[in-house]
Amino acid sequence: MLKILKYSFFDLVRSRWSYVYFLFYLLLSSVLLFLNNNISNAIITLLNVVIVLVPLIGTIFGVMYYYDSQEFTQLLLAQPIKRKSIFMGQFLGVATSLSLSVLLGLGIPFALYGLFQSNVIFDFLILIVVAVFLSFIFSALAFNIALSNTNKIKGFGYAILLWLFLAVIYDGAFLIALIYFQEYPLDKFTLIATLFNPIDLSRILILLKLDISALLGYTGAIFKDFFGTLFGSLVSFGVLVIWVVLPLWRMVRQAKRKDF
Amino acid sequence: MKFSLFIFCFISALNYAYAQNRTIEVCAKDCEFSSVQKAIDQAQSGDSIFIQKGIYKEHNIFINKKSLHLYGEEGSVIDSKHKGYGFKVEATDFSITDLTIKNIEVSYTSDYAAIYLFRCFDFKLKNITLRNAFFGFLIEKSRNGLVLQNDISGTGDSEASSGNAIHLWDSEEIEVRDNHVYNMRDGIYIEFGSNNIFENNDSHDNMRYGLHFMFSNDNRYSNNIFRNNSAGVAVMFSKRIVMNNNVFKKNWGTASYGLLLKEINDAEIYNNTFEDNTVGITADGSTRITYRENDFINNGYAVIFIGGSYENNFMKNNFLYNNFDLSYSGGLNDNSFDNNFWSDYTGYDLDKDGYGDVPYRPVKLFSYLVNNTPESIILLRSLFIDIINFSEKVTPIFTPENLTDQNPLMRKVQW
Numbered sequence: 092m093l094k095i096l097k098y099s100f101f102d103l104v105r106s107r108w109s110y111v112y113f114l115f116y117l118l119l120s121s122v123l124l125f126l127n128n129n130i131s132n133a134i135i136t137l138l139n140v141v142i143v144l145v146p147l148i149g150t151i152f153g154v155m156y157y158y159d160s161q162e163f164t165q166l167l168l169a170q171p172i173k174r175k176s177i178f179m180g181q182f183l184g185v186a187t188s189l190s191l192s193v194l195l196g197l198g199i200p201f202a203l204y205g206l207f208q209s210n211v212i213f214d215f216l217i218l219i220v221v222a223v224f225l226s227f228i229f230s231a232l233a234f235n236i237a238l239s240n241t242n243k244i245k246g247f248g249y250a251i252l253l254w255l256f257l258a259v260i261y262d263g264a265f266l267i268a269l270i271y272f273q274e275y276p277l278d279k280f281t282l283i284a285t286l287f288n289p290i291d292l293s294r295i296l297i298l299l300k301l302d303i304s305a306l307l308g309y310t311g312a313i314f315k316d317f318f319g320t321l322f323g324s325l326v327s328f329g330v331l332v333i334w335v336v337l338p339l340w341r342m343v344r345q346a347k348r349k350d351f
Numbered sequence: 352m353k354f355s356l357f358i359f360c361f362i363s364a365l366n367y368a369y370a371q372n373r374t375i376e377v378c379a380k381d382c383e384f385s386s387v388q389k390a391i392d393q394a395q396s397g398d399s400i401f402i403q404k405g406i407y408k409e410h411n412i413f414i415n416k417k418s419l420h421l422y423g424e425e426g427s428v429i430d431s432k433h434k435g436y437g438f439k440v441e442a443t444d445f446s447i448t449d450l451t452i453k454n455i456e457v458s459y460t461s462d463y464a465a466i467y468l469f470r471c472f473d474f475k476l477k478n479i480t481l482r483n484a485f486f487g488f489l490i491e492k493s494r495n496g497l498v499l500q501n502d503i504s505g506t507g508d509s510e511a512s513s514g515n516a517i518h519l520w521d522s523e524e525i526e527v528r529d530n531h532v533y534n535m536r537d538g539i540y541i542e543f544g545s546n547n548i549f550e551n552n553d554s555h556d557n558m559r560y561g562l563h564f565m566f567s568n569d570n571r572y573s574n575n576i577f578r579n580n581s582a583g584v585a586v587m588f589s590k591r592i593v594m595n596n597n598v599f600k601k602n603w604g605t606a607s608y609g610l611l612l613k614e615i616n617d618a619e620i621y622n623n624t625f626e627d628n629t630v631g632i633t634a635d636g637s638t639r640i641t642y643r644e645n646d647f648i649n650n651g652y653a654v655i656f657i658g659g660s661y662e663n664n665f666m667k668n669n670f671l672y673n674n675f676d677l678s679y680s681g682g683l684n685d686n687s688f689d690n691n692f693w694s695d696y697t698g699y700d701l702d703k704d705g706y707g708d709v710p711y712r713p714v715k716l717f718s719y720l721v722n723n724t725p726e727s728i729i730l731l732r733s734l735f736i737d738i739i740n741f742s743e744k745v746t747p748i749f750t751p752e753n754l755t756d757q758n759p760l761m762r763k764v765q766w
Contacts, residue, residue: 138732143734260735262733263735266735269726270723273723273726277724280726281726298732303731305603305604306652306674307605307728307729308728309605312605
């Protein structure tokens, strides 16, 4: 598995897209930091970009990489290597290279800016952790979709749809539910509904750390009560881990059963 | 001859004792008086009492109907050792200046103050430093006073165990200027008072309000700074208040705001700056208010209208980079928003007259939704919200149709 991981990782790191992705984040965060002078605002803007773009790139890149390396995968399958190792290796290669791009792209300007002396380091760390989690979650989901669909067009279609669902449609349905049931107490419902969507969960985790959380009013207070405790943070990170593990488990099962 | 000499001596002695105002010195040791209270008891109306450098452990110092002028120097400290009041005064034409008073008793039943004035007229409190005050100046049923350049601070432990720095009750024509008040409950509190002026005060880190009006008509406050208070200024149940050139800054927290207007009529609010507050202004049941040439910068909400507000006119204000410019409930009720500058405005000005050709809608769909379903605030900064805000901007369906700025300015208002 490690060999395959190494292979796909270096393959991806050498590719042009990783550089573009890395340079994009590098440019974005340097511009935000050095023209804005307000780290809190910079983190909010980065948050907006990260929760939309990281999942999108994760899904597209994952699907693309799988279809691109299909022939190589088939070659590997002919060798006496476990199927689990092949696909896990490829997935980890994609996910780590994406995470590395985000990590370095966001991290270098912040380090240059002198973040380590300031006390927003934890807000920033949460942003990074969340971005890494999102990369892992969405590339895992992408591999699932690609494995289940031999038709490339269909695969891409489903991938985009998945992203659209979690980034936009889910919130829409959430909002409609909130408005429809506004006569009822909704605090628990909002809390649970956010836990089910990794993008929403990431957004809330970061927002709660920033000054802007005061705007959330008493709903925010409920969230702070929950996520502020050790139990709450364990639950939220547990949910993120489940979002990585579950798709991976399904991916491995699918790979074992699939007739290539 | 002998007799006339005696008369002469007698008259000059009388002159000395009565016609001429004496200055009595109080000092810690080797003086005629080592206690402020004793000096006050001996003094006549019109006398001055000079309190020399030193710590005087006294409390409940009572000035009863004598026009005295107490003054100290640097290092003149009255330590009331957590027992009762500092000074209690019922007098006219008196002053207390250049003094430090500290350690006022905290009580949950009595309003112990460093200086308590009752039925005082024509007085001056100047350059007084209060430390660990429970109440600072408690001024009741008084008129025509000056409260200048004082520095008042409490312990700032909790709202229940602290009092107000400057508390006016049923008092008129008092000028409160250049004071620095912090770590108290309310910075300045006024109830049942009129024609008072509050200027150039710096009120910060108070546990409740920076300045608080109750049932007080015809007052003015200008050029004050209110920062880091739990809430900046609360104006409640008062008429004809003028608020100008104040700065409301960093009143940030889940239940915080810069300025709260509750049942206010006929007020004028101009040339103020609201910066970094959770809510700039909350207006609740407030009628006939003019807001002009104010800056709203970087607030969570610039303005929240809670309802029952009529004839509020916003004109020539700058709304800059607020998360929400306006949250509005209820009908428009002849409130108007005209000729303001909105940093979120994306319209154009083809005829170059300085006014945008497309009306601006200050209420975003999201702020409308949050108003109806507060829980939906949890979708703040979600991509979906940006999309529906945009579509609502293009074709308004939910937001109040006539709540618009018909002539939004293209450039910031300079005032």
